[in-house]
Amino acid sequence: MNLPVFDDGAPLLRASGVTRYYGTRIGCTDVSFELWPGEVLAVVGESGSGKTTLLNCLSTRLVPTSGVVEYRMRDGAMRDLFQLNEAERRLLMRTDWGFVHQNPADGLRMTVSAGANVGERLMAVGARNYGAIRGEAESWLDKVEIDTGRIDDDPRGFSGGMRQRLQIARNLVTGPRLIFMDEPTGGLDVSVQARLLDLLRQLVGEFGLSAVVVTHDLAVARLLSHRMIVMRGGNVIETGLTDQVLDDPRAPYTQLLVSSILQV
């Protein structure tokens, strides 16, 4: 991907020595990086390498055992996420951030309509006008290629790909600056994955979003990310520009990962 011009000289998110243990078991250890405005970072590695643990620590869904995660608030101040009070943290999650789960059912309300799934995020940030909310929901369904005639249907009747696109609309409608994604294409058929990736790539570019994308699929990293982190056993093995890491991997483990996908 081409890097957009960054709005100023400061990172949006900074992880310093992020470590998480589950009892004595390692989740992830000593992960440090900076994420810049408009940048997409992929976290790759085999199952159990610590990707989800890291993502959950970054997004405050999990408290790190040690280390610091800082985020640049809309006022420009860099804040330690684990020093925010509950109201500040909830506001961030509702407005500035999105979280796309691998399983759309974890990120959607399955028993309310598609329109309400998108609209209620708007209401959570203060929108009150019914017509405007419905109009915005319709426009987002359209953006994610869901027939607006389905606006009153609930997602139980949607295919996996449609559900995932609805989850994306629900997350993007409030204009977040940062979106966390855990295996966003993981549960989908290959042909559906390709379309979803195209759509994600387009939306991320159009809105200049920053994102942290966890994936075990190097093709996803290649298509979506500017930079990547390779993890194994909870440790960062290699980091760099995505094209460089994939075309010229340094660490033997990354070489193995790259060559094993080429054989597929």
Ligand SMILES: Nc1ncnc2c1ncn2[C@@H]1O[C@H](COP(=O)(O)OP(=O)(O)O)[C@@H](O)[C@H]1O
């Ligand atoms: N809730 C948990 N309790 C105990 N161990 C866990 C828990 N979640 C993850 N782990 C362990 O932490 C390590 C990293 O897991 P995870 O972050 O889920 O990796 P990935 O997302 O790369 O598959 C694994 O060894 C896993 O078994």
Ligand SMILES: [Mg+2]
């Ligand atoms: Mg995982």
